Amino acid sequence: MVDKRVPVKMEGTDFTQIFIAVFVVVITLVIIALYKRSKSSRRGILLTGLCDSGKTLIFSQLIHNKNVQTHTSIKENIANYISSNNGVLKVVDIPGHERLRNKFFDQHKEVTKGIVYVVDSSTLTQDIRDAAEFLYNILIDPVIQKNRPNLLILCNKQDQTFAKGGSAIKSIFEKELNTLRITKSSQLESVDPNVKNAAKLGNSNEDFDFAALPMKVDIAESYAFHKNGMVDIEGLKKWLARQV
């Protein structure tokens, strides 16, 4: 009888393919692990916004549960915050002063998981130019664009009679950011016609809309002080619980 079994040939190329496949899997796993590690090491929450918007009082209410007499901050306040679902976040209250805010923002932006942009809802109409420009500069920051931390626009001082509500503030910002985006990109184009899209924020073919940004944007209302002694920072606390 003739043995019809054909010997299995293990050619060199088979081993090479197996080796490449294993190598690709290992590299992918290492990249995933590094990405997860870098994400979990980002647990910073930045309280930022113009001077006097209430960041330090909010920080005090959040961390120490008490009202304090505040003064214009000249340095940041940092503390761990345990959320209602037992997550630990590092909250950083950044001074709003024009000369200081960029320095402190730059120091903490790499580890930022979420940004709370605090607004004085009772004076926003007067301060909208500054408030929108500051927010714009945060949004176009290359580190922020890379890490895409979540953003909460916290409409503070809701105890004040003429405070604007959250949805009105959202529209006011969107309108001003739309104008800013047009001005900034034409300024840049006049310097260098090749940087047409440098100031691109969201979809520049349409009116500015927070929903078109790569990060998740939420709006909440708060008051960190009320003459009747009450405080409402529940919207902020709920948002923080979603960041852990």
Ligand SMILES: Nc1nc2c(ncn2[C@@H]2O[C@H](COP(=O)(O)OP(=O)(O)OP(=O)(O)O)[C@@H](O)[C@H]2O)c(=O)[nH]1
């Ligand atoms: N009525 C009212 N006053 C508030 C509220 N939150 C803060 N304030 C007051 O607003 C003033 C400014 O508050 P701060 O917390 O110092 O403001 P900030 O944003 O830290 O200001 P900078 O440190 O200068 O950036 C203080 O007199 C606070 O008591 C609020 O919700 N309602």
Ligand SMILES: [Mg+2]
């Ligand atoms: Mg302060």
